[in-house]
Amino acid sequence: MSVILKAQGLGKRFGGLRALTDVSFDIEAGEIYGLIGPNGAGKTTLFNVLTGLYVPDEGECTFNGISLKGAKPHEVANAGLARTFQNIRLFANLSAIENVMIGRHIRTKAGVLGAVIRTASQRAEEAAIERRAHELLDYVGIGHRANDVARSLAYGDQRRLEIARALATEPKLLALDEPAAGMNASETVVLRQLIEKIRADGITVLLIEHDMKLVMGLCSRVLVLEYGQVLAMGKPAQVQRDPKVIEAYLGAGAAEDPLLHHPEAQA
Numbered sequence: 205m206s207v208i209l210k211a212q213g214l215g216k217r218f219g220g221l222r223a224l225t226d227v228s229f230d231i232e233a234g235e236i237y238g239l240i241g242p243n244g245a246g247k248t249t250l251f252n253v254l255t256g257l258y259v260p261d262e263g264e265c266t267f268n269g270i271s272l273k274g275a276k277p278h279e280v281a282n283a284g285l286a287r288t289f290q291n292i293r294l295f296a297n298l299s300a301i302e303n304v305m306i307g308r309h310i311r312t313k314a315g316v317l318g319a320v321i322r323t324a325s326q327r328a329e330e331a332a333i334e335r336r337a338h339e340l341l342d343y344v345g346i347g348h349r350a351n352d353v354a355r356s357l358a359y360g361d362q363r364r365l366e367i368a369r370a371l372a373t374e375p376k377l378l379a380l381d382e383p384a385a386g387m388n389a390s391e392t393v394v395l396r397q398l399i400e401k402i403r404a405d406g407i408t409v410l411l412i413e414h415d416m417k418l419v420m421g422l423c424s425r426v427l428v429l430e431y432g433q434v435l436a437m438g439k440p441a442q443v444q445r446d447p448k449v450i451e452a453y454l455g456a457g458a459a460e461d462p463l464l465h466h467p468e469a470q471a
């Protein structure tokens with residue numbers, strides 16, 4: 205397996221607050237890599253650093269061996285690293301299909317401007333983009349909602365739409381920030397199948413998730429952050445037995461608590 209994403213010594217401060225300190229890890233191509241930690245541990249900050257929204261104060265990331273130093277979010281997306289957001293960021297008044305087509309435009313010659321000012325030669329490309337967007341909506345299971353405005357979709361479907369939009373950029377690595385948040389149990393099962401399908405189709409996945417069952421069942425390795433630092437890292441079965449992890453989640457003396465112990469955890 206080759207390393208697709210490598211983070212070395214990442215640090216990020218907000219004023220006096222150290223949100224990330226010396227965070228290093230690497231993700232292998234083809235794996236589903238989990239990122240967990242209590243609220244405020246620095247998970248989203250790490251996502252924001254990896255995807256170019258924040259500039260790290262220290263350290264560096266490489267993606268497919270190329271440094272992401274100074275890369276803007278659209279350059280990171282162009283390099284093949286796409287993401288979804290914890291707080292859904294869709295164009296609420298555009299249809300589902302339009303939301304996906306916007307994601308697709310970074311891969312076209314016409315670009316986003318071309319989507320607005322359409323010349324004759326761009327219309328053929330536009331038709332291909334629309335076809336692909338329909339395929340992606342079908343892929344995430346909301347093809348029947350293509351023409352509905354994003355804000356009218358159920359919460360779980362909006363999360364799927366965000367995934368379709370991210371997939372439209374043809375990522376090599378898809379970073380999902382709490383995709384199961386707000387989903388009920390049956391929606392979460394379908395989401396799990398979707399993430400497995402994405403991986404099976406050759407896309408590496410980085411997953412922030414509070415749903416421990418989902419993380420432990422899906423991920424081949426897990427990184428645990430606490431107070432912006434790496435608390436533990438390894439296979440789910442190892443991590444969930446780690447007393448430091450149990451304490452961070454549940455407080456001292458909770459080492460026997462069954463909450464973290466999922467029989468599905470990959471050994």
Ligand SMILES: Nc1ncnc2c1ncn2[C@@H]1O[C@H](COP(=O)(O)OP(=O)(O)OP(=O)(O)O)[C@@H](O)[C@H]1O
Pocket residue numbers: 218221223241242243244245246247248249250290
């Ligand atoms: N833009 C910002 N300005 C100032 N402080 C911030 C900013 N973003 C995050 N922080 C702080 O950095 C720390 C890490 O926050 P972050 O959102 O990365 O944690 P998280 O692990 O994603 O939490 P959650 O699970 O609640 O989403 C927190 O103390 C947070 O208040």
